[in-house]
Amino acid sequence: MSSEVLVSTNGLTKRFGDQISVDHVDLQIKQGQIFGFLGPNGAGKTTTIRMLLGLMKPTEGDVQIFGKSFDNNRIDILRRVGALVEAPSYYRNLTGYENLKLSSEILGVSKQRIDEVLEIVRLTEAAHRQVKQYSLGMKQRLGIALALLGSPELLILDEPTNGLDPSGIHEIRQLIKRLPQDFGITVLISSHNLAEIEMVATHVGIIQSGKLKFHGTLEGLRGDNKPIVEIKVNNLAKAKEFLAQQKLHAEVKDDMLFIEDVKEPVSSINKKLVINGFEVSHVVSKVQTLEEIFLDLTGREGAL
Numbered sequence: 001m002s003s004e005v006l007v008s009t010n011g012l013t014k015r016f017g018d019q020i021s022v023d024h025v026d027l028q029i030k031q032g033q034i035f036g037f038l039g040p041n042g043a044g045k046t047t048t049i050r051m052l053l054g055l056m057k058p059t060e061g062d063v064q065i066f067g068k069s070f071d072n073n074r075i076d077i078l079r080r081v082g083a084l085v086e087a088p089s090y091y092r093n094l095t096g097y098e099n100l101k102l103s104s105e106i107l108g109v110s111k112q113r114i115d116e117v118l119e120i121v122r123l124t125e126a127a128h129r130q131v132k133q134y135s136l137g138m139k140q141r142l143g144i145a146l147a148l149l150g151s152p153e154l155l156i157l158d159e160p161t162n163g164l165d166p167s168g169i170h171e172i173r174q175l176i177k178r179l180p181q182d183f184g185i186t187v188l189i190s191s192h193n194l195a196e197i198e199m200v201a202t203h204v205g206i207i208q209s210g211k212l213k214f215h216g217t218l219e220g221l222r223g224d225n226k227p228i229v230e231i232k233v234n235n236l237a238k239a240k241e242f243l244a245q246q247k248l249h250a251e252v253k254d255d256m257l258f259i260e261d262v263k264e265p266v267s268s269i270n271k272k273l274v275i276n277g278f279e280v281s282h283v284v285s286k287v288q289t290l291e292e293i294f295l296d297l298t299g300r301e302g303a304l
């Protein structure tokens with residue numbers, strides 16, 4: 001797979017008055033990736049996406065798409081990008097096909113391409129029904145079909161599954177997964193839902209209060225995940241002191257001791273404590289779930 005960088009931001013920043021909504025964000029998205037842009041509501045995802053699409057000017061920093069900036073290359077860039085940002089508006093009394101046809105005339109793309117995009121989003125059968133009869137999930141897929149009409153190399157989807165039921169979410173997920181492999185399309189998808197991103201993304205960026213908290217692969221996110229040992233013991237302060245003598249740094253929280261980055265087995269820690277007269281009622285080694293890591297990174301404000 002080629003490693004061409006399609007999206008690159010450098011110190012990307014947006015201020016609205018005193019408020020900093022996007023705070024020095026450095027993003028890189030390479031060809032073939034499904035990049036999950038994750039963050040709780042209000043984290044700065046849409047503002048970032050608007051700047052990536054040239055819809056909003058950064059206060060500071062810059063954006064390069066396909067290695068070009070918007071200054072002299074706006075049309076060139078936008079010709080190669082498809083986007084679905086916020087709920088698309090349609091002619092409700094026209095069919096899905098007719099809506100696509102209107103856009104295809106503006107873009108100057110062939111009728112054959114309409115059939116292709118309908119096939120990709122699995123709306124071929126419903127193509128000749130009026131949009132007002134479509135479910136929300138079908139409308140979102142029609143929005144993706146519209147974004148795909150111009151055969152983009154990069155597809156940007158801002159919270160495409162918002163408001164959809166589980167089967168609608170499933171359809172969108174299946175559709176997105178196929179795009180890089182089957183059609184060579186690189187995808188940026190934003191969401192506040194970790195579980196959803198975990199199922200489709202190859203790479204993730206986690207944003208909170210405008211700051212990028214993590215940028216890398218899902219494995220990398222899990223890889224940061226070291227076991228934590230939890231201990232319940234009769235005399236917390238003394239046990240903490242004793243463990244420090246054993247070169248184990250424990251934190252006291254909620255009537256328990258927590259030790260991070262432990263190299264020795266929990267059974268050996270337990271034994272040391274018991275031999276030295278401590279009454280241990282609970283000792284366990286835990287690995288954080290991806291959800292816990294996400295919640296830690298986003299200050300436990302993430303709506304999951």
Ligand SMILES: Nc1ncnc2c1ncn2[C@@H]1O[C@H](COP(=O)(O)OP(=O)(O)OP(=O)(O)O)[C@@H](O)[C@H]1O
Pocket residue numbers: 016021039040041042043044045046047048192
């Ligand atoms: N045009 C604007 N004027 C003032 N503040 C804005 C504007 N657009 C966004 N903001 C603020 O910037 C912050 C980030 O908003 P943004 O919409 O980018 O977040 P988000 O991560 O996309 O969240 P959501 O999932 O709720 O859309 C919010 O506090 C929002 O109120």
